[in-house]
Amino acid sequence: MPVVIYRTSAFLFSVLSYGAFLLVFLYLLAFLGNLQATSLADEMAMLAALVPRSIDLGRDMGSPASAILVDLGLLALFGLQHSVMARPGFKRAWTRVVPKELERSLYVLIASAVLALLMWQWRPIPTPVLWHASADWGVALGWSVMGAGVAVLLWATFLIDHFELLGLRQGWSTLRGRELHAPAFVTPYLYKIVRHPQYLGWLLIFWGTPTMTAGHLLFTAGMSGYILVAMRFEERDLVENIGERYRRYREEVPALVPLPGRRFDG
Numbered sequence: 001m002p003v004v005i006y007r008t009s010a011f012l013f014s015v016l017s018y019g020a021f022l023l024v025f026l027y028l029l030a031f032l033g034n035l036q037a038t039s040l041a042d043e044m045a046m047l048a049a050l051v052p053r054s055i056d057l058g059r060d061m062g063s064p065a066s067a068i069l070v071d072l073g074l075l076a077l078f079g080l081q082h083s084v085m086a087r088p089g090f091k092r093a094w095t096r097v098v099p100k101e102l103e104r105s106l107y108v109l110i111a112s113a114v115l116a117l118l119m120w121q122w123r124p125i126p127t128p129v130l131w132h133a134s135a136d137w138g139v140a141l142g143w144s145v146m147g148a149g150v151a152v153l154l155w156a157t158f159l160i161d162h163f164e165l166l167g168l169r170q171g172w173s174t175l176r177g178r179e180l181h182a183p184a185f186v187t188p189y190l191y192k193i194v195r196h197p198q199y200l201g202w203l204l205i206f207w208g209t210p211t212m213t214a215g216h217l218l219f220t221a222g223m224s225g226y227i228l229v230a231m232r233f234e235e236r237d238l239v240e241n242i243g244e245r246y247r248r249y250r251e252e253v254p255a256l257v258p259l260p261g262r263r264f265d266g
C-alpha cells in the first residue's frame, strides 16, 4: 500500500476510534443518569429522552437470578478486556500482529465496543432501592458528585496527555511521518495530591447518583472492584518502568483520597 494512503488511513482510524469513545462516554453518562423517556414527565420526555435504555429502565429483567448472572457476565467481560489489553506483555505480543501506531486506537475502539455491549445488554434490577433523594438538595448533590467526577476525569486525562491516552496523537504522528514517543511519567496538579485522579473521577461518576437501585449498585460495585484491581496492576508496571521515583511517589501520595500535608514535590 502506498505510504500516503497507509498514513491517512491510520489517522482516520484513530479519529474514528476517538469519535466512538466520545459517543460511548456521553451515552454512558445518560445511561447512568437514567435520562430515558419513561423516567420523565411526558412533556419533558421528548426533550430529555437521550437514550432508549438506561441502567434502571431498559429491558425486562427476567428472573432476578438471570439478571444478576447476565450483568455479572457483562462486568466480567469489561474487566477482563481492560486488564488483559492494558498489560505490557499483551501489548508486546499484540503489536507483532497489529501496527504499533494503531495499538492504542484499537484498544480504545474495542473498550468502547465492550462498554456499548454492556449498556445494550444490561438487565435493570430496580429493587430494592438503596437510597433515593426526593428533596431537591439531595438530587442536586447526586448530580454534583457525578459532574465533579466528569470534571476530575477529563482534567486528569489532559494532565497526562488526553490525545495520547485515546490514540489520536499516535494517528496524527503517523500521518505526519513522525516517530512515536512513549509518554513520560508526570505529576502536575491533581497528580501531586492523588496517584489516580482518573480513577477517582470514574468512582465519583459511578457513585454519584440521586437514586441507587440494586442494579445500579451491582454495576457500581463491579466497576469499583475493577478499578481497585487495575490500580494494583498499573502500579506494578509503573514500578517496573520508573523504579525508585515511583516507589517514593507511592509512599508520599495517597492513591485516591487527598490528605492534608501529603503531596508530591519530586
Ligand SMILES: C[S@@+](CC[C@H](N)C(=O)[O-])C[C@H]1O[C@@H](n2cnc3c(N)ncnc32)[C@H](O)[C@@H]1O
Pocket: 156, 160, 165, 183, 184, 185, 186, 187, 191, 195, 196, 197, 198, 199, 200, 234, 238
Ligand atoms: C487510564 S490511565 C489512568 C492513570 C491513573 N491511574 C489515573 O487514574 O489518573 C492509565 C495509563 O496512565 C499511565 N499513568 C499512570 N500514572 C501516570 C503518571 N503520573 N504520568 C504519566 N502516565 C501515567 C499508566 O502507565 C497507564 O498507561
